[in-house]
Amino acid sequence: MNTGPIPAERRPGGALEAEVLALLQSSRRPLTPGDVLQHLSDDLAYSTVVTVLSRMFEKGLLTREKQGRAYAYTPVTDTHGFAARRMRQALESDPDREAVLTHFVEDLSTSDEQLLRQLLGGLPDQG
CATH class of the missing domain: 1.10.1220 (Arc Repressor Mutant)
Known part of the structure; x- marks a missing residue:
């Protein structure tokens, strides 16, 4: 019997990506993973946000530029x-x-x- 904490309810597939994309499209500047994490009202891990942004970049949905030690991301279109x-x-x-x-x-x-x-x-x- 599992007595650990009850996991948070999972989003439907693609929902987090859609939220991140909407956030980036509404931003007037490129956002770092830390910026994205700060704007999303969830208990997400920083590594989760980095993974989502990296996958979106690999799919060709985002561009990125080095900003300090992190990348800042921008959508390729509206x-x-x-x-x-x-x-x-x-x-x-x-x-x-x-x-x-x-x-x-x-x-x-x-x-x-x-x-x-x-x-x-x-x-x-x-x-």
Whole structure:
């Protein structure tokens, strides 16, 4: 029988990463792991924050620069850029790009379809 302390409730997968990303996006300057730890209202270990930031850097979500003995992290893009990145990754995950795009466009609202047509009309022809 385990008589040790009851562990804190775990976050769903990716929740801590999302919290850290939101914090970094709202910051006006790069943040160190210590800064991130200070702003998060949890009982996190410094090493946990370092690990999360390092993994996010390795995934290409953050850039970093040396600041004293630590790194200071900055997101590579804003919220909209990350949404576009996820859309692009979903498109690239299926070999039939035409089918994916067709279904995507068919599911758009009329106003979103008009906006997409307007945006595409303003792009130079790549052909």
